[in-house]
Amino acid sequence: MCRWIAYSGTPVLLSKVLFEPENNLIDQSLHSRLGVETTNGDGFGVGWYAPDLAAPAVLRDVGPAWNNRNLHDVATHVRSGLFFAHIRATTGTAVQQTNCHPFRKERWLWMHNGVIKEFRRLRRDLALAVDPALYSDIEGSTDSELMFFIALTFGLREDPPDAVARMAGLVEEIGRRHGVQHPLQMTVAVADGERLWVFRYSSEGASRSLYVSAEVDALRALHPDVSFLREISDETRLVVSEPLGDLPGAWREVPESSCGIVRPGQDVLQAFEPR
Template structure:
């Protein structure tokens, strides 16, 4: 499978999150502790929003993240208040740039850890469900990108939680029509550059790990000596496939079949079920 992180909050150098933590995403590309695979070396991607831009920048490549000098150069010079980062372990589709996350359409970004079971059998039916106007934008061959364009087809831009629920329901119905008992495994992050949604769900109710960071004021009271916590705003949040370190009180598991939203008017968490 894969590992990913999503950051929203005080503008920060990507390097501070991608490289500096003890168990950073770069460390996880070689030494994942909670993933299906220890090594996630089938490509990587980062996407970020910059002021006065209508769509995010996305950089993706097929090499391993741990040895990519361009990624390190970007991380040391790009500042953003909202960014995604993903390291890939292929579940069967080709190792190619168009299959690396995050995926982008207009102002939206999407990334995924998990799989559609027996995707090669379901792929044709799912592809036919994508809006014909959107289908030319599908560049790769992954189940993850297909899920993104199905969610866009089903109303992502107007109602992200509802669209992801409808996408999950469609995948499960299609899978079961093909005799697949547990069609869907997913942790998903999606953003429009202002709000950030994260979903944890699987048909088997044994979903891959997902965590969110505690409130900054709580962490400051627990760790008044940590300088980094004094430099970031109250609304800063990280959502990660696995914790970036072992700071006590910093990480909370996202409950099974749940989604959350990080937004200016306050974070929320809700139960998630396919529609």
């Protein structure tokens, strides 16, 4: 499995989130506390949005995140108000750059932690669901990227929660057809440059961990001495596979079978189920 971070809010240097917290993503790549694997060293990726650019930038590599000088250099020089970071532990597909998250299509970024069980058996039937006009853009061999392109086929650009629900429903339908019990396990983040959607779901009702940061104004009241909280807006949010530290009151578990929408104004948390 994998670990990931999605950040939305006041533009900050990527290193503020990726390197500085106590249980930062680099530490998680070596010593994950809540992941299926303690070590996540099968590649990494970051994707970020910058003003006035038509598409997000992506940096991905097959080596482990903990000793990559390019990642450190980029993170200490790039500032963004919406970015993704992902460290990979493969569930069976090749360790190669095109299999590293996040995946990009136009203004969309997508990353995933989890698995489609028995993916080798289900892959052909799932691939047939992808719009032929999109199929040639698939670069890698992961279940995660295929999930992204199925969601694009099902209308991700117009209605992300509905498209992801249809994608999940298709995976479960095809899985049942092949006799696979509990075919889908996922936490997913997807963004369009302005909004961030996150999903936590599994066919067996025992999804991988996912947490969202508490409201910034409440955290400032609890921890007035934390300088980072004074530098960011009230609308800043972090969604993470596991908390970045042990600051009391800082993290709330995302409920099982749910979809969260982080956007300007009121955030939304709603129930999620495949269809």
